[in-house]
Amino acid sequence: MTALRWLSDNAPIMAEYFLAHVWLSLVPLLLGLAIALPLGWAAHHFGFLYRPLVAGSALLYTLPSLALFVLLPQVLGTRMLDPVNIVCALTVYTVALLVRVVADGLAAVPEETARAADAMGYRPVQRWLLVELPVAVPVIAAGLRVASVSNVSLVSLGALLGVPQLGSLFTLGFQLGYLVPIAAGIVLCLLLAWLLDGLILAAARALTPWKRAETTA
């Protein structure tokens, strides 16, 4: 069986794995961002919360991923093969990476910009949504890019639990003693990481036309 033959025979399953991998990395990224935004805000807004929140979230990142995958079904009451476990675990890691990023991004908003917003009559929520968050976008986007790559790589560990995605190609190759599926899995993972990174970069650029003005000024 030649490599090309194997690849064309298995194209449909690889496409399925690829799509599953997209969802398993993207959903936790968005969930994690949604959770990290208020936590990062709290860490920035209430000085005394900064250390516990940032240190606490960093600690989450040190949890061994495999242990988390195995523990979560018991905590959540889900079945071992349920993809929800992976989504939850990766959301935890995304939050761990992003709380600090969001807090630091908000802290980087010039003080006079924030004070001007107050003095002009922005209410706290308006100030946050219309002034601070948009100004913090470049920092937050940089953090999201790191988290997205980290997620793509961590999702593949789910193969050890039997949740189908690109990581399944690694276990398959290992079982068959055959390199082609492993190589295909790596290439597809890299492709996905590159696509997600480009997507975030494009979104950040669209949200920050003023950043380009700064460099041409």
Next chain:
Amino acid sequence: MIRFDRATKAYPDGTVAVDGLDLTAPTGKTTVLVGPSGCGKTTSLRMVNRLIEPTSGTVLLDGRDTAGLDTAELRRGIGYVIQNAGLFPHRTVADNIASVPRLLGWTRRTARDRALELLELVGLPAAYADRYPAQLSGGQQQRVGVARALAADPPVMLMDEPFSAVDPVVRARLQEEFLALQREIGKTILFVTHDIAEAVTLGDRIAVLRVGGELAQFAPPHELLTRPADDFVADFVGRDRGYRALDFAAPAALEVREENTVRLGASLEEARGAARDGWTLVVSDAHRPLGWIDVTAAGPGTAGPDPVGREHLVLGGTTARGAEGLRELLDAALSSPSGRGAVTDEAGVLTGTVTPEDVVGAITAARAEAAAQAAREPAGATTDRRSQAPAEETA
């Protein structure tokens, strides 16, 4: 009208930033808070829009206690300009200016039209509307800051050292434009600066604060310069206060002297013929003063028929525009290398020259006239060449 009534700000560590401030900033006038660092001038300013809450006492806006108002709504009705402008870096110039109108619920279209109108008012081309703050110079950003504060046409403006971060040339121009703008719009302005010269230039009334947040003197600029309340004020107002007070003296009754001139390009021979005390004034074809030529030392070509060129000119003399401002006249006379200060009309065309003696004579005459007038009028009336209307508050 902004009224501070025993307004005090003390911090838990015992520092008193503002100590029982009683002050009324009259409607339609510019009131300047001035003083050294730590005198509580910025704290006082921020108590008006409640960026800082007084620990005791009240701040009233047109008779209403600000403590009882919704902070966001209160602030939308007060223009605020700060050092470095504090523009939103992520918004275009037009969107920055339109910020408060948008908060007030104006449509996008109306807010933008208003922004373009204000851009013109502060002297920026409409092409700047879609640029970002980072693409503007400091002076331009400051103009946008003023436009943004004016956007919703608030009756009250707070300005916190708005011109301190730009270079002196730009600052002088912004101050000039500020005066012209304020003549047009007549806002109730509270203006903070540490620069007494700026205070005297811009203020209708000036409050001098001392460290510890205590009001040392509250008076119109002329009074502050001529009658400082105590040593602290006298010291703060500075050594050249007598000179600066000339800005507020009555217009001079001064005849300018005729001056022989030569045009640029005339021969040195002609220049020598026109000289008085060794100096001849050189003018442009439009008869604007350009500089003086020292005919006794006019360079290597002294004997020949060389034309008078720009390289022969001794610059350094200022010119007085109009023969009325005593300070400008004195400065022109003192700075001129020939000892004769050039005076022009409004268009910059030479009308003649004055000597320091002429100006000092006019100052003496003006002083005598003021004394005679003070004897006729009740005490307390002061001359202020910038305000035509009496300084009484209208609200």
